[in-house]
Amino acid sequence: MSDTAYRAGFVTFVGRPNVGKSTLTNALVGEKVAITSSKPQTTRRAIRGIVHAPNGQLVIVDTPGMHRPRTLLGERLNSIVQDTLAEVDVIGLCVPAGDKIGPGDKYINEQLDAFPKAKKVAIVTKIDATSRPGVAEQLIAISQLRDWDAIIPISSYDGVQLDVLTEQLIALMPESPALYPDDAVTDESTESRIAELIREAALEGVQDELPHSIAVTLDDMAEREDKDLVDIFANLFVERDSQKGIIIGKGGERLQEVGSRARAEIEKLLGRPVYLSLRVKVAKEWQRDSKQLGRLGF
Numbered sequence: 001m002s003d004t005a006y007r008a009g010f011v012t013f014v015g016r017p018n019v020g021k022s023t024l025t026n027a028l029v030g031e032k033v034a035i036t037s038s039k040p041q042t043t044r045r046a047i048r049g050i051v052h053a054p055n056g057q058l059v060i061v062d063t064p065g066m067h068r069p070r071t072l073l074g075e076r077l078n079s080i081v082q083d084t085l086a087e088v089d090v091i092g093l094c095v096p097a098g099d100k101i102g103p104g105d106k107y108i109n110e111q112l113d114a115f116p117k118a119k120k121v122a123i124v125t126k127i128d129a130t131s132r133p134g135v136a137e138q139l140i141a142i143s144q145l146r147d148w149d150a151i152i153p154i155s156s157y158d159g160v161q162l163d164v165l166t167e168q169l170i171a172l173m174p175e176s177p178a179l180y181p182d183d184a185v186t187d188e189s190t191e192s193r194i195a196e197l198i199r200e201a202a203l204e205g206v207q208d209e210l211p212h213s214i215a216v217t218l219d220d221m222a223e224r225e226d227k228d229l230v231d232i233f234a235n236l237f238v239e240r241d242s243q244k245g246i247i248i249g250k251g252g253e254r255l256q257e258v259g260s261r262a263r264a265e266i267e268k269l270l271g272r273p274v275y276l277s278l279r280v281k282v283a284k285e286w287q288r289d290s291k292q293l294g295r296l297g298f
């Protein structure tokens with residue numbers, strides 16, 4: 001093996017909810033391929049972001065956070081995580097610089113023992129929000145969890161050390177030809193990226209259990225014949241009638257805000273003007289019902 005070898009492979013970031021995994025994926029890819037939110041556990045599917053470098057390629061598989069399942073949705077999410085971890089070449093455990101390493105981080109770290117084939121990297125995230133001595137302390141604390149293949153402090157917000165992280169991850173990948181064409185950023189369909197952008201907009205400002213009750217499907221997407229406009233018809237599902245009211249808001253105000261936030265993001269993605277029609281529907285207890293989960297794409 002020589003240092004000039006081209007390397008390519010799969011990496012996934014794990015860690016407690018809200019540690020910055022999705023934001024890191026987007027920052028490395030340079031485009032929004034994973035939705036982010038200040039609500040924990042909003043990542044639902046294995047999204048592949050692809051990072052291209054002259055000497056290699058990283059395929060990032062974004063996973064839901066690991067947690068104890070309380071619903072059928074929770075169980076499905078956990079099995080997505082297990083399947084993903086069994087397949088990847090490198091696992092990056094993310095821990096924010098400013099949070100003391102706690103039982104949650106240790107639990108996840110211990111779970112990684114079940115995947116001996118994967119190289120393991122510790123990523124200290126959000127270093128922009130912590131003092132230098134604080135970051136140094138965290139690096140020492142994390143080094144004590146296991147014998148890591150690398151420990152890297154980063155900030156997705158400031159773009160600090162992202163190139164170093166990419167370089168180190170590629171160095172840990174097997175020699176391989178490129179796995180995706182050099183212009184690919186994700187293998188998610190445009191439709192599912194649009195549905196995720198709508199879900200992201202709907203998550204903004206909602207509280208308690210509601211975030212987990214929201215699901216989005218696209219009914220139709222079509223080009224207008226007479227002008228440069230894409231019509232998108234989407235459904236926003238909630239679990240209860242009471243939640244429907246919250247999503248729609250007084251006089252439909254909230255739904256309008258969600259629609260215009262989502263539309264702005266979708267227009268960025270498509271690079272063209274969009275007309276977005278959102279309909280709110282109730283799918284009773286969909287998180288616990290296997291038929292409904294299937295219909296909503298889980």
Ligand SMILES: Nc1nc2c(ncn2[C@@H]2O[C@H](COP(=O)(O)OP(=O)(O)OP(=O)(O)O)[C@@H](O)[C@H]2O)c(=O)[nH]1
Nearest residue numbers: 018019020021022023036037040041042043156157
């Ligand atoms: N200060 C700072 N905040 C960040 C950074 N990266 C992410 N965050 C914030 O941390 C929160 C969680 O980020 P996500 O990327 O959604 O976290 P996640 O780990 O993917 O969360 P789940 O999808 O819930 O598992 C968001 O409010 C982000 O804006 C960073 O580099 N610096």
